[in-house]
Amino acid sequence: MAPSLVWFKRDLRLHDHAALTQAAAMGPVLCLYVIEPEVWAADDAANQHYQFLLESLAELAVALQRRGGHLHVASGDLTAILSDLYAQVPFAHLYSHEETGNGVTYRRDQAVACWCGEHGVAWHETPQFGVVRRLSGRDKWQRKWEEHVRLPCLPVPHLEFSAWPLPQSRAPVSEQLGLDPHDPPQRQRGGRRQGIAVLQSFLFDRSGQYRGGISSPLSAPTACSRLSPYLALGALSLREIVHATRKQLAALPADASRRKAGLTGFTSRLYWHCHFIQKLESEPELEFRNLHQGYDGLRENDWNQRHFDALMAGRTGWPLVDACVEMLRQTGWLNFRMRAMLVSVAAYPLWLHWRPVGLWLARQFLDYEPGIHWSQMQMQSGTTGINVPRIYNPIKQAHDHDPHGHFVRRWLPAMRKVPDAWLFEPWRMPADLQARYGVVVGEDIAMPLVDLELATRQAKEKLFGLRKLPEIRAGQAAIVEKHGSRGRHRDRLSNAPAVDSGQLTLGF
Numbered sequence: 001m002a003p004s005l006v007w008f009k010r011d012l013r014l015h016d017h018a019a020l021t022q023a024a025a026m027g028p029v030l031c032l033y034v035i036e037p038e039v040w041a042a043d044d045a046a047n048q049h050y051q052f053l054l055e056s057l058a059e060l061a062v063a064l065q066r067r068g069g070h071l072h073v074a075s076g077d078l079t080a081i082l083s084d085l086y087a088q089v090p091f092a093h094l095y096s097h098e099e100t101g102n103g104v105t106y107r108r109d110q111a112v113a114c115w116c117g118e119h120g121v122a123w124h125e126t127p128q129f130g131v132v133r134r135l136s137g138r139d140k141w142q143r144k145w146e147e148h149v150r151l152p153c154l155p156v157p158h159l160e161f162s163a164w165p166l167p168q169s170r171a172p173v174s175e176q177l178g179l180d181p182h183d184p185p186q187r188q189r190g191g192r193r194q195g196i197a198v199l200q201s202f203l204f205d206r207s208g209q210y211r212g213g214i215s216s217p218l219s220a221p222t223a224c225s226r227l228s229p230y231l232a233l234g235a236l237s238l239r240e241i242v243h244a245t246r247k248q249l250a251a252l253p254a255d256a257s258r259r260k261a262g263l264t265g266f267t268s269r270l271y272w273h274c275h276f277i278q279k280l281e282s283e284p285e286l287e288f289r290n291l292h293q294g295y296d297g298l299r300e301n302d303w304n305q306r307h308f309d310a311l312m313a314g315r316t317g318w319p320l321v322d323a324c325v326e327m328l329r330q331t332g333w334l335n336f337r338m339r340a341m342l343v344s345v346a347a348y349p350l351w352l353h354w355r356p357v358g359l360w361l362a363r364q365f366l367d368y369e370p371g372i373h374w375s376q377m378q379m380q381s382g383t384t385g386i387n388v389p390r391i392y393n394p395i396k397q398a399h400d401h402d403p404h405g406h407f408v409r410r411w412l413p414a415m416r417k418v419p420d421a422w423l424f425e426p427w428r429m430p431a432d433l434q435a436r437y438g439v440v441v442g443e444d445i446a447m448p449l450v451d452l453e454l455a456t457r458q459a460k461e462k463l464f465g466l467r468k469l470p471e472i473r474a475g476q477a478a479i480v481e482k483h484g485s486r487g488r489h490r491d492r493l494s495n496a497p498a499v500d501s502g503q504l505t506l507g508f
């Protein structure tokens with residue numbers, strides 16, 4: 001009997017793996033993962049993603065070996081590899097999960113669909129998230145998400161393997177893929193075992209810190225679940241995380257209100273995960289173009305390379321911003337609030353278009369997930385037309401979320417001796433105090449690139465000037481209809497204005 005081919009993508013697990021389960025029900029399977037040079041040559045790819053992938057693949061390969069099977073890791077063009085394989089074993093069925101990826105993987109999936117058509121291979125794609133392909137309207141989306149997550153988790157199926165007909169090749173090293181070698185030394189490690197350990201420590205221990213702990217960059221690394229990279233590569237399924245969370249919620253005693261609030265807030269984020277990916281699924285162009293085209297030309301023609309270089313180097317002169325850039329470089333992770341603040345600083349006072357900033361951040365974030373990332377980049381830059389732009393003042397954020405300067409001092413060692421009074425605005429410090437505290441503004445920390453208040457006001461005038469135009473307002477309804485959230489998570493989807501009061505304005 002001809003085997004079925006299981007193509008692993010961003011779903012590196014055996015548990016709750018619908019594609020694998022369906023293929024196994026048909027008979028023997030061949031398991032394939034393809035490292036595609038074109039994907040790794042794209043501007044959103046980074047070595048940390050690649051190393052995390054290799055760690056995850058190594059564990060998946062062992063899990064298959066334990067079941068008497070084999071994961072074939074090939075490198076090259078996907079359809080060329082399918083052709084090589086097909087020449088040896090003319091398989092009739094290809095199984096995979098649906099992927100809402102970037103433009104490169106979208107085009108590749110179209111090429112795979114053509115290849116399957118030409119070779120008479122049936123390609124069975126199954127959703128792995130609550131994201132709906134060819135969605136006709138948003139009204140029933142929340143119900144569909146609930147239906148998806150409520151289905152029982154699939155156990156690892158009984159697997160019968162077919163002998164792999166091609167010689168095993170070595171995974172390329174990152175230099176061969178042209179990747180910059182930087183790999184954050186403190187980043188999370190890949191693989192399902194790590195993912196499960198992170199999930200358990202969150203559910204049974206850390207979730208009590210979630211409410212109230214996720215906004216400060218000091219508490220967030222332990223208060224947040226830290227599951228994002230495991231979701232992005234599919235070491236854990238979204239459904240199994242929802243099930244485990246709901247089970248733990250039900251088991252908590254009535255007086256465990258803090259932990260219950262934490263787990264409830266966390267569950268809402270799992271819903272947002274799919275809500276945002278759905279936007280890219282329904283409108284792949286949002287990776288490249290303003291969601292509301294009335295904003296075309298807003299920033300595109302004002303590109304300021306000096307601002308961008310300073311931002312990437314952590315030399316904006318605003319200590320909280322520069323500390324966040326350094327934390328990203330060392331860990332590959334930052335909490336939501338600080339990500340939003342970084343983008344806000346880039347988009348308003350520095351007046352940078354979201355696309356190059358987003359590519360740079362995609363490489364910084366270990367958990368890069370195109371659907372969430374590009375939707376958030378546009379939302380925080382004010383180009384969706386449907387979200388009230390949120391402009392974060394990095395000095396106010398520092399006072400609110402790092403009141404004693406522990407975070408800034410940790411990531412910017414040059415600032416360690418600077419007293420609290422000057423820490424968040426060191427450029428105001430007289431020269432004799434700079435000498436006393438061992439920091440020279442302009443050298444150890446940059447002078448701010450622009451006058452924050454003035455530049456933010458000018459940015460706001462440009463943006464809000466456009467927002468008032470009747471033609472811009474007219475375009476909003478269609479975007480709300482296609483992408484706006486409905487239902488009970490709605491109020492929280494605008495990123496918690498209640499908690500952020502003061503940030504809708506400049507907040508100076």
Ligand SMILES: Cc1cc2nc3c(=O)[nH]c(=O)nc-3n(C[C@H](O)[C@H](O)[C@H](O)COP(=O)(O)OP(=O)(O)OC[C@H]3O[C@@H](n4cnc5c(N)ncnc54)[C@H](O)[C@@H]3O)c2cc1C
Nearest residue numbers: 224225226227228269272273336339340367368369373376
């Ligand atoms: C500009 C910008 C870019 C972002 N890019 C990404 C990205 O590429 N990949 C990514 O996973 N998240 C992204 N986020 C959302 C969020 O910052 C991260 O999901 C979160 O910080 C990951 O940490 P965690 O798993 O501990 O989050 P938790 O708070 O524990 O949340 C659990 C899960 O819910 C989802 N989630 C949480 N917050 C959001 C949100 N605001 N929107 C959608 N889903 C959410 C994620 O899958 C996350 O793993 C971005 C946010 C901003 C502002």
